[in-house]
Amino acid sequence: MRFIDEYRDGELVKGIVGKVNELLEELGREVKIMEVCGTHTMAIARHGLRNLFRRNLDLISGPGCPVCVTPGSGFSLVFQAAETGRTVATFGDMMRVPLNGRSLSTLRGEGFDIRVVYSPYDALKMAEEEPEKEFVMAGIGFETTSPLFASVILECNRRGVRNLRLISLFRLMPPALNTLLEAGDLQIDGLILPGHVSTIIGVKPYVEIVEKHGVPAVVTGFEPVDIVESIRMILRQLVENRRMVENEYTRTVRHEGNVKAVRLMQEVFKPVDAEWRGLGKIAGSGLALREEFRLFDAVEAYGLKPVETGEPPGCLCGEVIRGSRKPVECRLYRKICRPDNPVGPCMVSSEGTCAAYYYAGIEK
Amino acid sequence: MCLGIPGRIEEVRGTEATVSFGGTRRSVRLDLLDNVSVGDYVIVHAGFAIEVLDQETALQMLNTLREVFRE
Numbered sequence: 001m002r003f004i005d006e007y008r009d010g011e012l013v014k015g016i017v018g019k020v021n022e023l024l025e026e027l028g029r030e031v032k033i034m035e036v037c038g039t040h041t042m043a044i045a046r047h048g049l050r051n052l053f054r055r056n057l058d059l060i061s062g063p064g065c066p067v068c069v070t071p072g073s074g075f076s077l078v079f080q081a082a083e084t085g086r087t088v089a090t091f092g093d094m095m096r097v098p099l100n101g102r103s104l105s106t107l108r109g110e111g112f113d114i115r116v117v118y119s120p121y122d123a124l125k126m127a128e129e130e131p132e133k134e135f136v137m138a139g140i141g142f143e144t145t146s147p148l149f150a151s152v153i154l155e156c157n158r159r160g161v162r163n164l165r166l167i168s169l170f171r172l173m174p175p176a177l178n179t180l181l182e183a184g185d186l187q188i189d190g191l192i193l194p195g196h197v198s199t200i201i202g203v204k205p206y207v208e209i210v211e212k213h214g215v216p217a218v219v220t221g222f223e224p225v226d227i228v229e230s231i232r233m234i235l236r237q238l239v240e241n242r243r244m245v246e247n248e249y250t251r252t253v254r255h256e257g258n259v260k261a262v263r264l265m266q267e268v269f270k271p272v273d274a275e276w277r278g279l280g281k282i283a284g285s286g287l288a289l290r291e292e293f294r295l296f297d298a299v300e301a302y303g304l305k306p307v308e309t310g311e312p313p314g315c316l317c318g319e320v321i322r323g324s325r326k327p328v329e330c331r332l333y334r335k336i337c338r339p340d341n342p343v344g345p346c347m348v349s350s351e352g353t354c355a356a357y358y359y360a361g362i363e364k
Numbered sequence: 365m366c367l368g369i370p371g372r373i374e375e376v377r378g379t380e381a382t383v384s385f386g387g388t389r390r391s392v393r394l395d396l397l398d399n400v401s402v403g404d405y406v407i408v409h410a411g412f413a414i415e416v417l418d419q420e421t422a423l424q425m426l427n428t429l430r431e432v433f434r435e
Contacts, residue, residue, distance in 0.1 A: 001370070001385065001386035002370070002372070002386075002405070003370040003405055003417060003419075003422060004369075004370065006426055007426075009434075011434050011435070012429060012430060012433060012434050015432075015433030015434050015435065016429070016433045018433070019433065037366055038366070039366045039367055064366070066366075091410070118410065118411055119393070119410045119411025119412065120410065120411075121393050121411050121412070122411070141366070142366060144366040144368070144409055144414065145366070145409070145410060147396055147412075147414075148393075148395075148396070148409070148410055148411075148412045151393070151395040151396060151412070155395070194366060195366075195368075196366040196367075196368045196407070196409060196414065197366060199368070199407065199414055199415045200414065222367075222368075225426075225429065229429065250418070250421050250425060251417050251418050251419075251421050251422035251425065252368075252407055252415050252417055252418070253415075254415075258396060258397075258414060258415055260396055260397065260398060261396040261414065264395070264396065351366075
């Protein structure tokens with residue numbers, strides 16, 4: 001496919017990797033680079049990129065898997081919506097997340113109406129086609145995804161659709177990155193920044209964070225050429241002693257981002273403090289519906305109450321999300337916790353670090 | 365979940381477009397973009413086009429990389 005195949009050119013990847021390894025040799029110390037986004041984690045695993053580099057490059061995965069960072073209390077709201085007779089529309093990624101021995105998938109087996117949608121717009125179409133039912137969208141995702149839901153809410157408003165509501169569990173990436181770097185314990189040498197979050201928010205929101213923490217960062221596309229080139233750009237910054245935000249994914253990411261999408265997101269949502277699995281509560285890192293759109297708030301309309309749930313015993317998902325532990329360090333990984341029997345969300349989501357490691361066959 | 369796939373716009377109908385992904389056609393929402401035309405490549409995430417791909421920049425970057433790193 002055009003604009004994909006060209007970026008999977010093995011010879012070109014090999015050429016760039018050669019330079020990466022030269023730079024790694026020149027640096028001569030261990031270099032730790034975090035890929036923030038789960039889609040990058042999956043791409044690195046799928047294309048086997050990890051094995052191409054000199055041993056002194058350590059690629060660690062960050063908090064960029066939306067399903068993984070959503071705490072159990074968030075999922076409990078979605079479960080309640082289904083259990084109280086509403087039709088839940090969700091992305092497929094959430095279906096098998098375990099919560100106290102159940103999942104949306106098992107709830108569906110118990111007869112509750114839970115439907116997997118490819119797009120939030122599908123939920124709007126279903127709500128129009130079945131006006132006698134009350135629909136609830138599970139709103140999970142980062143800045144890439146929340147503008148889509150904002151546009152669906154605005155469309156509901158315009159068309160007078162009143163049987164579709166939202167549980168907003170959206171999270172914002174820059175505050176989480178800031179929190180992670182502030183903690184300082186990971187000693188990250190460079191950041192591979194999420195390409196599609198950046199497509200929406202642009203390059204600017206990272207500048208202050210990078211300046212404050214002095215970490216080279218590169219906005220990156222999702223194909224092998226993009227990823228190895230981004231690693232080369234980060235290493236180059238380290239060798240030249242520069243610390244700045246660069247953009248490798250110039251074919252898609254504009255410096256100012258998608259201004260219209262950000263405007264829609266801000267029209268419908270306001271930032272609120274939010275809890276992240278593994279990172280705790282982060283100021284201004286979530287999104288809630290604004291007063292004018294309260295009508296669409298499923299939590300308020302149906303009196304849903306978040307139920308605090310502990311982490312599954314032995315599960316390291318929280319540490320894996322913050323990059324402080326790797327899946328292979330977990331006693332459950334591959335033995336008890338597998339994609340067909342996931343203990344925590346990091347093994348469920350197609351973007352979860354544990355799932356990425358599992359499918360790449362990484363054993364130690 | 366932040367998956368975005370580039371596809372070519374084949375037809376625009378108001379706020380919707382038919383987009384071809386290597387021959388597979390899908391209906392895609394255009395709410396987040398202004399001024400898209402047939403022949404544009406857009407990045408599609410969960411049924412919405414989130415940005416127009418800059419074809420010229422894409423080719424320039426590829427050519428530069430090929431010149432420097434491909435034997």
